[in-house]
Amino acid sequence: MSTTPLTLGPRPTDPSVDHEIQSIVAGASTAETCNTDLASGPWNFDIRPGYGPGASMGDVIPTGAPRQGELPAEYRTASDDELHARIRAAKATLGERVVILGHFYQREEVVAHADYLGDSFQLANAALEHPEAEAIVFCGVHFMAETADLLSRPEQAVILPNLAAGCSMADMADIDQVEECWEQLEEVYGDMAAVDADGLVPVIPVTYMNSSAAIKGFVGRHGGIVCTSSNARTVLEWAFARGRRVLFFPDQHLGRNTAKAMGVPLAQMPMWNPRKPLGGSDAGTLADARVILWHGFCSVHRRFTVDQIAKARAEHPGVRVIVHPECPMEVVDAADEAGSTDYIRKAIAAATEPTTFAVGTEINLVQRLAAEYPQHEIFCLDPVVCPCSTMYRIHPGYLAWVLEALVAGTVLNRITVPADVADPARLALERMLAARP
Numbered sequence: 001m002s003t004t005p006l007t008l009g010p011r012p013t014d015p016s017v018d019h020e021i022q023s024i025v026a027g028a029s030t031a032e033t034c035n036t037d038l039a040s041g042p043w044n045f046d047i048r049p050g051y052g053p054g055a056s057m058g059d060v061i062p063t064g065a066p067r068q069g070e071l072p073a074e075y076r077t078a079s080d081d082e083l084h085a086r087i088r089a090a091k092a093t094l095g096e097r098v099v100i101l102g103h104f105y106q107r108e109e110v111v112a113h114a115d116y117l118g119d120s121f122q123l124a125n126a127a128l129e130h131p132e133a134e135a136i137v138f139c140g141v142h143f144m145a146e147t148a149d150l151l152s153r154p155e156q157a158v159i160l161p162n163l164a165a166g167c168s169m170a171d172m173a174d175i176d177q178v179e180e181c182w183e184q185l186e187e188v189y190g191d192m193a194a195v196d197a198d199g200l201v202p203v204i205p206v207t208y209m210n211s212s213a214a215i216k217g218f219v220g221r222h223g224g225i226v227c228t229s230s231n232a233r234t235v236l237e238w239a240f241a242r243g244r245r246v247l248f249f250p251d252q253h254l255g256r257n258t259a260k261a262m263g264v265p266l267a268q269m270p271m272w273n274p275r276k277p278l279g280g281s282d283a284g285t286l287a288d289a290r291v292i293l294w295h296g297f298c299s300v301h302r303r304f305t306v307d308q309i310a311k312a313r314a315e316h317p318g319v320r321v322i323v324h325p326e327c328p329m330e331v332v333d334a335a336d337e338a339g340s341t342d343y344i345r346k347a348i349a350a351a352t353e354p355t356t357f358a359v360g361t362e363i364n365l366v367q368r369l370a371a372e373y374p375q376h377e378i379f380c381l382d383p384v385v386c387p388c389s390t391m392y393r394i395h396p397g398y399l400a401w402v403l404e405a406l407v408a409g410t411v412l413n414r415i416t417v418p419a420d421v422a423d424p425a426r427l428a429l430e431r432m433l434a435a436r437p
């Protein structure tokens, strides 16, 4: 697993997904977007109870999800040029007092101001390299800011520019539902701390990095561990060395794809639907289970299909299809390769001959890679322009707002994980760092 984020240099020429969506809505492009409301300012949706335009209809926002208050009018009405000038000026004034982190899936207009670009864990580690910074502005989603808070010094403020930037997948594993699931599993398996003749406990809980701090804390308290999409196999091996089976959340697809590649039969991977008794399973199936998959998914990666791969192969003979393991199993099986964002980036960077790549991951990353490697033809497997709708809620207006507030001595939108959650959550992260292939 790489933990090295990219320090940003010159930006590629116009890989902007936002520009493309604006062109579609203006009728200047014949491409298609999943929702024309994406062209509007995110502040138009902050007060509504939902993930906003572009989110899948299957995503139900939890009632307790943070809402963003109204962005002051001066940031809503400022031109793009004015916002960029104000961000640059505030950043220059703050100097080393602030570090700006941009996720791979973040819109280009925001990434242009970031000090680092990376995946969520790479970025949380990047913050560690700046103990002098008073504030870490995380241009990602809520769980990422929580992870940065877990790993940063207590005096450092981690700021999420728009509180409405949640993650629908992380929200699918609610701590109350997970506690309830654990109680039901206890009824099936008995004492969860008791080891059998092989020295194994009944269940090791494993959570993907894309989960709330509360879930990471739960996992830490119950002898479990965190994984990323880069190290999921190593982490599952760690868990199988300690437990008879794994409870994996929130992403069923990463869990299924990883366990299947390790030889676990699909019949031994029942799904846990938190809305049904015993997760919709039965005691016999659970007794035989090796991996219990939480009923979660990423609304972005769920859009990729086997038909899209067939079309890419028909239209681009010799195309290399690489998808993210958050995609459904059939898509991963039909692709040439599957791997984390870091894997995808490195695979493209390592290609020495001009190559056509069809990539199954979030479109901001794909467009940026296409601009960065013009010697290759790189396109998103999904022809519809549909970014991660929650990440997209961080518009330059919000970045300007939080930075200018810092200049004025005010910390806005601070994300703090309470100590009783933070301590076990850190333990689960430390176990991941110590797990070796």
Ligand code: SF4
Pocket (backbone or CB within 6 Å): 105, 141, 166, 167, 168, 169, 170, 210, 298, 299, 300, 301, 362, 388, 389, 390, 391
């Ligand atoms: S791409 Fe999917 S998993 Fe990542 S932040 Fe967006 S909704 Fe969450």
